Amino acid sequence: MKILAIESSCDETAAAVVEDGRKVLSNSVATQIKEHIVYGGVVPEIASRMHAEAICPVVEKALDDAGVTFGGIDAIGVTYAPGLIGALLVGVNYAKGLSLSTGLPLIPVHHLRSHIASNYITSPALEPPFLCLVVSGGHSHIVEVKDYTRFSVIGLTRDDAAGECMDKAARALGLDYPGGVNLDRVSTDGNPDAFKFPRPKVDGSDYDFSFSGLKTAAVNLIHNASQKGETLDTADFGASYINAVTNCLCENTVKAAKDYGYKRIVLAGGVSANSRLREKMKEICLQNKWELFMPELKYCGDNAAMVGSQAYYEYLSGNVASLSLNAYATMPIDEQRN
Ligand code: KG4
Numbered sequence: 001m002k003i004l005a006i007e008s009s010c011d012e013t014a015a016a017v018v019e020d021g022r023k024v025l026s027n028s029v030a031t032q033i034k035e036h037i038v039y040g041g042v043v044p045e046i047a048s049r050m051h052a053e054a055i056c057p058v059v060e061k062a063l064d065d066a067g068v069t070f071g072g073i074d075a076i077g078v079t080y081a082p083g084l085i086g087a088l089l090v091g092v093n094y095a096k097g098l099s100l101s102t103g104l105p106l107i108p109v110h111h112l113r114s115h116i117a118s119n120y121i122t123s124p125a126l127e128p129p130f131l132c133l134v135v136s137g138g139h140s141h142i143v144e145v146k147d148y149t150r151f152s153v154i155g156l157t158r159d160d161a162a163g164e165c166m167d168k169a170a171r172a173l174g175l176d177y178p179g180g181v182n183l184d185r186v187s188t189d190g191n192p193d194a195f196k197f198p199r200p201k202v203d204g205s206d207y208d209f210s211f212s213g214l215k216t217a218a219v220n221l222i223h224n225a226s227q228k229g230e231t232l233d234t235a236d237f238g239a240s241y242i243n244a245v246t247n248c249l250c251e252n253t254v255k256a257a258k259d260y261g262y263k264r265i266v267l268a269g270g271v272s273a274n275s276r277l278r279e280k281m282k283e284i285c286l287q288n289k290w291e292l293f294m295p296e297l298k299y300c301g302d303n304a305a306m307v308g309s310q311a312y313y314e315y316l317s318g319n320v321a322s323l324s325l326n327a328y329a330t331m332p333i334d335e336q337r338n
């Protein structure tokens with residue numbers, strides 16, 4: 001079964017053709033980094049406009065690269081939640097138009113579910129159940145993936161997401177958007193113990209995260225240093241900060257894996273590209289003799305191949321939308337609204 005998938009939840013307009021959930025026939029992405037870089041972050045109104053401009057050529061390129069026309073496509077998958085509402089609406093309405101004109105079924109895909117599915121592309125042998133740490137710009141979740149379309153959230157952030165936390169510190173350090181990637185790059189040779197950061201604890205849960213205190217501590221340190229005319233060693237600062245964030249992510253994931261009895265751990269989301277997080281998780285899983293799965297770097301960030309993968313499993317479980325499908329800025333991963 002060949003699915004044409006569309007993704008427009010944030011700042012990448014993407015389309016892909018994926019066969020049977022695992023085989024990527026094409027993966028076309030138009031990034032908006034250049035448009036948002038001057039503002040230091042994503043400007044929602046600009047994102048929506050750029051999606052509207054890019055969606056036709058991106059979809060055409062995905063079909064061309066896969067060597068198919070609509071006659072060779074079996075269904076259309078689209079990200080419908082969560083994300084920037086104006087941005088999501090571009091993809092959802094375009095997909096609805098395609099579904100109406102071609103008669104192909106329309107499959108609604110939750111953005112975080114698709115991030116998890118990026119692992120099905122990278123690791124063809126991977127099947128649920130497993131425990132997944134989903135870390136993106138807007139979300140930090142520890143999720144039980146019971147089946148391809150059954151999820152149970154064990155832990156989540158009470159305030160900022162891990163990606164947001166990386167981006168804000170990077171921006172205070174004067175690094176360009178997208179901050180997390182650049183922070184990772186400049187910290188490679190830094191000393192992770194050079195700076196001490198608070199270890200946030202969350203009342204009432206061993207699995208939830210809280211990153212806002214860590215983020216404020218970092219921003220204050222940077223601003224205080226600049227007010228005193230001191231220069232911080234960016235590599236050491238970045239490495240220490242990433243170390244603090246990834247320690248929280250890893251500790252809670254390990255606790256959840258032990259308490260819930262999971263020996264198969266999966267990473268997903270934009271922050272899963274972080275080199276320190278990947279290394280730390282590798283060590284932990286080696287020590288505990290757990291299996292570890294991580295998306296290939298090109299599938300960590302937003303892309304439509306992962307949407308095509310998850311759409312296949314949504315379709316198999318009967319999740320097909322009508323043309324009244326809407327987009328939603330927020331939606332829990334275990335919810336479905338057609
Ligand atoms: O999943 P994603 O592409 O978009 C959302 O769904 O939010 O995640 C984007 C987030 C951004 O905060 C970005 O800075 C972060 O992922 N990110 C990274 C790295 N690559 C992307 N954070 C740390 N290290 C990286 N290498």
Ligand code: ZN
Pocket residue numbers: 111115136137269270301302
């Ligand atoms: Zn994402």
